[in-house]
Amino acid sequence: MGDLALFELSPRGSGAISVLQLTGRGALQRAGELCGKPLLVGSVTLARLRSGDEDLDEALVVVHGEDAVELHLHGSPPLVARIFSDIGLSREEPEARTPEERAEALLEKAPGEDGARILLDQVEGALRRRLEAWGGMDDDELQAEYALLTEDSRVARYALEPPRVLLAGPVNAGKSTLFNVLVGSERVICSPQHGTTRDLVLQRTELAGWPVDLLDSAGLWGSVRGAGAGGLDPVEAEGRRLARRALEEADIVFLLEPPLGGPAEALSGAGICLPLATKGDLPGAASGALSAAADPGAAAELCSARFRAALALPVRAWSPGRGVLFDPASRSWLEGLAAADLRAAAAAPGFVDQL
Ligand SMILES: Nc1nc2c(ncn2[C@@H]2O[C@H](COP(=O)(O)OP(=O)(O)OP(=O)(O)O)[C@@H](O)[C@H]2O)c(=O)[nH]1
Ligand SMILES: [Mg+2]
Structure with missing residues (x-):
């Protein structure tokens, strides 16, 4: 009888059922501990698997012998990983070589x-x-x-590993409005109140047919309604810190520049910075400025075209x-x-x- 070992008989990943086989010395006893009751050789039992006081899952337990027990679980990868760790056996990663x-x-x-x-x-x-x-x-x-x-x-990599595209700029620049246009749904709050967005919001979407991880962020500069003489409130300051961090990590930064947005801060980051004048329908807007609110279709097209040009991507990846x-x-x-x-x-x- 060999040492205790646990094998995954069903294919890796999500499925309706995962089948695990516990073999070797002590297999029957260990399975009995998991089920919280003794098991008989030759039995097929519907049991609740437990770890201490915690209820893990309902499983069909088939006892082939003292050294061979099959567990039929619901096919959830975290559950399977949990059973491996509870039994105290490391899970061999299948070696994908070719x-x-x-x-x-x-x-x-x-x-x-x-x-x-x-x-x-x-x-x-x-x-x-x-x-x-x-x-x-x-x-x-x-x-x-x-x-x-x-x-x-290089081109294929953009289809396989979506780049991070950050919408950055001053408060009230129209970042969240553009974010919603680019993800195609009302994902984040837009409002005339300066400093509406505080959290970083990430959503997988497409630009010109290429997958991207798009990020909305708090305004990096500009006055925020409610900010007193003491400066930003701590939550707004935290939002700006997160936005700056996102700036460091982004592959592409669309830097939104509204009319009268105030002097642009020098932005430092590893990615490509693409300035984007916004609110093109307002008086004083820069010529060629997009207007996500008035013409969302044109705004999305402009962003897609600039994204594709910046990374020198063809029309299709495949x-x-x-x-x-x-x-x-x-x-x-x-x-x-x-x-x-x-x-x-x-x-x-x-x-x-x-x-
Ligand atoms: N006229 C006009 N208004 C716009 C345009 N885009 C956004 N707005 C308005 O500008 C205001 C601010 O828009 P948001 O998208 O919330 O701006 P933001 O940059 O996310 O703002 P914060 O989260 O506060 O930093 C809202 O009242 C929008 O409706 C536009 O293209 N034209
Ligand atoms: Mg916003």
Whole structure:
């Protein structure tokens, strides 16, 4: 009889039922402790699984022998993880080694249709086929192909890992109004009261068909109604702190500039800053300013176009059957290939298997 071990027999992820098998020395006793009652060999029992005083789930417990018990649980990943930790056994992560297996593991979390199609192509061997073709290329072709693969993979990454797009600017600039337009629903409060937004609000949406994580934020400067001589109230100050942090982390910052918005503060952040004049329908507005309130469709189009231009993105992410680097492992593999050694690398045995 081997040591106690717990295996997941059903596929990983959410499903109606998860089946776990407890095997080895003490399996029957450990299952009995989980069910809070002794179990008999050969029995099939509907039991409540418990951890101390906590009720975990109802499960069907099938006892094949003293060293083999099956637990049929509701298919919830957190519940399965909990059973593993309660039994005190670490859960072996299945080792996804080939690029096809790794792409398949990512498929479930693809952020949009294009991302899913890109991954599906890699599951079906598109990247492997692309790299296998390197063997028959001369130096010039290889250099061109290396550059093309790098660019294709850069573009695909935006479909696989949505960039963070922050709406920032002074109070009352129209950030929340634009946020609602871009997410397509009344997600956040908009009001003439300065300092309405305090929390950071994140919503996954699309710009020009590309998935993005869009953030609304508190105004970074400008007077706030209710602020006394002592300055901002602590909650407003906290909102500004969060907005500044978001600024550091954003890939793209739309910096909203309303008419009479006051002098713009110098913004520092790692991302690309795109100034966007707002409230174009008001007197004194900058020419070309968008008007999210008066013409939401045009405002969304303008933001989409500026987003796509800033990141040099094509109209669509997915080109059927194209091999791309799709995860950190494959990207660092390419970086590790010195451009000058491509031919030697491509000729080495097992070149593609190192991915
Ligand atoms: N005329 C006009 N008014 C607008 C436009 N966009 C927003 N507003 C109005 O401006 C006011 C402020 O809009 P919000 O979207 O709440 O502005 P905000 O930048 O989120 O403001 P805070 O959260 O307070 O920092 C509201 O009364 C909006 O209706 C616009 O394009 N034109
Ligand atoms: Mg707001």
